[in-house]
Amino acid sequence: MVQAKCGEGRVKDFADGYGTHNTLILGADTAAISEEDLLRAAALLREGETVAFPTETVYGLGGNALKPMAIRKIFKAKGRPADNPLIVHIADREALDGLVREVTPLAEALMAAFWPGPLTLVMKKQPEVPSEVTGGLDTVAVRMPAHPLARRLIRLSGVPVAAPSANLSGRPSPTRCEDVIRDLSGRVACILCGALSDIGLESTVVDVTGSEPVVLRPGGITLEMIRAAVGTGRHDEAVDRKLVEGEAARSPGMKYTHYAPEAEVILFRGDPEAVLAEICARAKQLSLEGKRVGVMTFDERAQAYSDCGEVISLGSCFQPEQVAQNLFRTLRTFDERAVDVVLSETIEDSGLGKAIMNRLIKAAGYRIVQVEKS
Structure with a gap:
């Protein structure tokens, strides 16, 4: 710096x-x-x-x-x-x-x-x-x-x-x-x-x-x-949603991929236990492929990902103000740690969580995996 x-x-x-x-x-x-x-x-x-x-x-x-x-x-x-x-x-x-x-x-x-x-x-x-x-x-x-x-x-x-x-x-x-x-x-x-x-x-x-x-x-x-x-x-x-070709952006942040680190970001949404299992399985497979994996999660579940890669918590999922303040800094930290792929949990899409998910979805380029309970 x-x-x-x-x-x-x-x-x-x-x-x-x-x-x-x-x-x-x-x-x-x-x-x-x-x-x-x-x-x-x-x-x-x-x-x-x-x-x-x-x-x-x-x-x-x-x-x-x-x-x-x-x-x-x-x-x-x-x-x-x-x-x-x-x-x-x-x-x-x-x-x-x-x-x-x-x-x-x-x-x-x-x-x-x-x-x-x-x-x-x-x-x-x-x-x-x-x-x-x-x-x-x-x-x-x-x-x-x-x-x-x-x-x-x-x-x-x-x-x-x-x-x-x-x-x-x-x-x-x-x-x-x-x-x-x-x-x-x-x-x-x-x-x-x-x-x-x-x-x-x-x-x-x-x-x-x-x-x-x-x-x-x-x-x-x-x-x-x-x-x-x-x-x-x-x-x-x-x-x-993503704007279609030729559609005018009425606001900043609507049209192009935004907020993205250099690493690829993939979001996982659905049953919490199923999401945990899916992220860990993906992390293991990516590691075998020689990729450096980051996991973005919350305080309540961070320990469960301890063997799944570079784990960073955004804060408590019950304190969206804390998550919002930490989001962009965390994405940049993954770049500083030379992570290739970030596997991220999601937060409830309401209140301030709506804004957090808006940024996460754009950072991921709309790559969202819906995970159902098996």
Whole structure:
């Protein structure tokens, strides 16, 4: 990992097609970001450069949402397909006026309940919002992060900040600064380091252009919480399936394989004892084939897999908040241990578990084995 003293670190040059720069790394040793550091990073955002920064969900890679050149730099740094829409981050309610055509009563109610926080709202966009941000759609996704450093950075920059997760496209989203440095050092202008992300999953994305809220991407704000706040809501049917060729992604995280480690991931769902037996049998066979096997499970069953490979628990299956925070870090740990195949248990597909399973299914490329009791 590249280490750097706060305010001093610079790493290798990177030619991104729009100029060559070094990456300025702030807070890598101390995770202490000064006002001076924030001012430097904010100035880079105003100038159209890319800055990675912590949020309460995952680390984001930001650029001036109103500058198409800055958005293209984000896509270039991540290797991200340009038809994948981005989320615009704001620090104040007033910033919505320049981004969206109308804030409906439904949107107002959800903002009152969950902003600042891990909720992104999809609304009809203003003409000033570049198509590079929206993936060519007539809507824009906006959220106000709860992380104080993120909001301070955005406020100091004076611009709305488009920010997908700060990782190479397709890789597990980063919840630690060292993950960002490993993926993006030399590819971006600046990395602001902070503590581990609190939630560990990207924000919930909700379409509020109709009469009821439609969840396009599940996250820390669950459908149950949305219904409690406004009395209605549903998941978009595309949440649980792969988009077909030519179908537009209405939200980040809908279209392409996401969140995947370098290892192949296979999910196993069904009767717990049957799943245990199937994973152990698969692990034994893969080991005989010369593969290094990882098993991703939960505290309650980790000991049962002790002879089945590199075993990592996501935490208790009865504490989905713990599982969510550990998920992406665990997937990256398997890569650090040079695992070839990850065999994973699943969690109940409700509440926060819906968001966890959404990420797991995409990390596995929709490879799910249904195991029945024999």
